[in-house]
Amino acid sequence: MSIDKxxxxxxxRLFLEGIGEDPDREGLIETPKRIAKLWEEFKSYENFNMTxxxxxxxxxxxxxxxxxxxxxxxEHHLLPFFGKAHVAYIPDKKVCGLSKLVRIVNKFAYRPQVxxxxxxxxxxxxxxxxxxxxxxVVMKAEHLCMSMRGVKNPTSYTVTSKxxxxxxxxxxxxxxxxxxxxxx
Ligand code: ZN
Numbered sequence: 001m002s003i004d005k006x007x008x009x010x011x012x013r014l015f016l017e018g019i020g021e022d023p024d025r026e027g028l029i030e031t032p033k034r035i036a037k038l039w040e041e042f043k044s045y046e047n048f049n050m051t052x053x054x055x056x057x058x059x060x061x062x063x064x065x066x067x068x069x070x071x072x073x074x075e076h077h078l079l080p081f082f083g084k085a086h087v088a089y090i091p092d093k094k095v096c097g098l099s100k101l102v103r104i105v106n107k108f109a110y111r112p113q114v115x116x117x118x119x120x121x122x123x124x125x126x127x128x129x130x131x132x133x134x135x136x137v138v139m140k141a142e143h144l145c146m147s148m149r150g151v152k153n154p155t156s157y158t159v160t161s162k163x164x165x166x167x168x169x170x171x172x173x174x175x176x177x178x179x180x181x182x183x184x
Pocket of ligand 1: 076078079146
């Protein structure tokens with residue numbers, strides 16, 4: 001589905017009125033338009049070509065991209081949560097460009113999300129595209145809905161993980177991955 005900018009603009013205007021602001025004052029007058037444009041940009045991260053290479057011979061070592069900076073929005077408060085994602089897979093005759101792993105993270109991050117689902121969706125997409133021997137995704141994030149309100153504990157992080165195939169079944173593989181992402 002594409003973005004209905006008109007609807008967003010109306011809603012943001014109403015929202016501003018709802019919190020007692022004057023949506024026509026100088027600083028806010030363009031805000032509904034800006035937010036609609038912002039979401040158009042977020043939505044655009046869903047579209048990219050997933051190039052897969054199938055001529056990798058017998059390469060079956062772990063491919064790891066760690067410390068992928070990501071930004072997402074919690075679906076309960078529409079406030080950002082952000083941090084680092086670590087993504088790994090063990091190829092089975094198919095690999096993709098490393099930048100595509102970053103693109104997959106962004107594809108699922110720029111929408112109302114919960115961190116658990118985001119982690120699982122990245123893993124599932126890699127499974128679907130590459131049919132690898134295993135996938136591992138670990139995400140560590142700060143949630144502004146926790147930091148800004150309620151318990152106000154900005155030093156706490158939420159960690160989620162999704163492991164499949166060899167990462168789930170083989171302790172040695174799993175430990176190799178965990179050592180790689182925990183080393184500086
Ligand atoms: Zn939240």
